Amino acid sequence: MEIALVIFIIAVIFIAQSIKVVPQQNAWVVERLGKYHATLTPGLSFLMPFVDRVAYKHLLKEIPLDIASQVCITRDNTQLQVDGILYFQVTDAMRASYGSSNYIVAISQLAQTSLRSVIGKLELDKTFEERDIINAQVVAAIDEAALNWGVKVLRYEIKDLTPPKEILHAMQAQITAERGKRALIAASEGRRQEQINIATGEREAFIARSEGEKQAVINKAQGEAQSILAVAEATAQAIERIATAIRQPGGADAVQLKVAERAVDAYSRVAAGASTTLIVPSNMTEVATLITSAMKMVQSQKSS
Secondary structure, eight states: OHHHHHHHHHHHHHHHHHEEEEOTTEEEEEEETTEEEEEEOSEEEEOOTTTEEEEEEEEOSOEEEEEEEEEEEOTTSOEEEEEEEEEEEEOOHHHHHHSOSOHHHHHHHHHHHHHHHHHTTSOHHHHHHOHHHHHHHHHHHHHHHHGGGTEEEEEEEEEEEEOOHHHHHHHHHHHHHHHHHHHHHHHHHHHHHHHHHHHHHHHHHHHHHHHHHHHHHHHHHHHHHHHHHHHHHHHHHHHHHHHHHHHSTTHHHHHHHHHHHHHHHHHHHHHTSSOSOOOOOTTHHHHHHHHHHHHHHHHHHHHO
């Protein structure tokens, strides 16, 4: 009975040593007699008891790693307190096991030295403006060395950049002065635009008034021209009708009668004036002849 129990216990130990279940997103490194033998992938695997052993277990998920805060000196000799976070992933379990005694520490130290080197090439103002460039350069520097460690560096992010208090006060004063300068420039630009708008409005108003005056003069001239043209056309029509009437029978006699009437009317107005002296022209006989002719025409019209 005791022998059976011992055999059962030995069998359980053999089974426990030979059967391994690897979880998802994990990789286990197996050594056989102290030498690398295989890398177990997720799932069920069998080993030789007491000959094979799982030496290293690696997580294949993306891992965030805090990089300790450190002091970096910029190109213009300004100290900066910088801390960041690094994201990496194990891509080769064998290299991660044998490429470095501690790849996490190696990555962390390399990230710090790379960051100091990159910031040392930049001036203070550029470090705040070019964070993306700094992050990319740090990743490139680490990733090249991390290939031998079976690790892929995905990205690096600077969490905080903290300059000394004196620099912070100077930067705040600079920002305040810059904002005051922008306010003055904006105010002067506003006044300038206002003056431009006023001048433009006055110019457009003057142009509008001059255009109105010009159009008024043109309209007046056109009206006078049309009036003169109308009078001339009416006079021409009257003269044409008179000429036509004169060519008719009795037309000449009618003209003489009209002239006599106008002459008599003119002398009557002269005689009715306030002056007591009347100067009679020497050709009164012609006037009398006109009057006589007019009287004969009237009498002939009555008899007819």
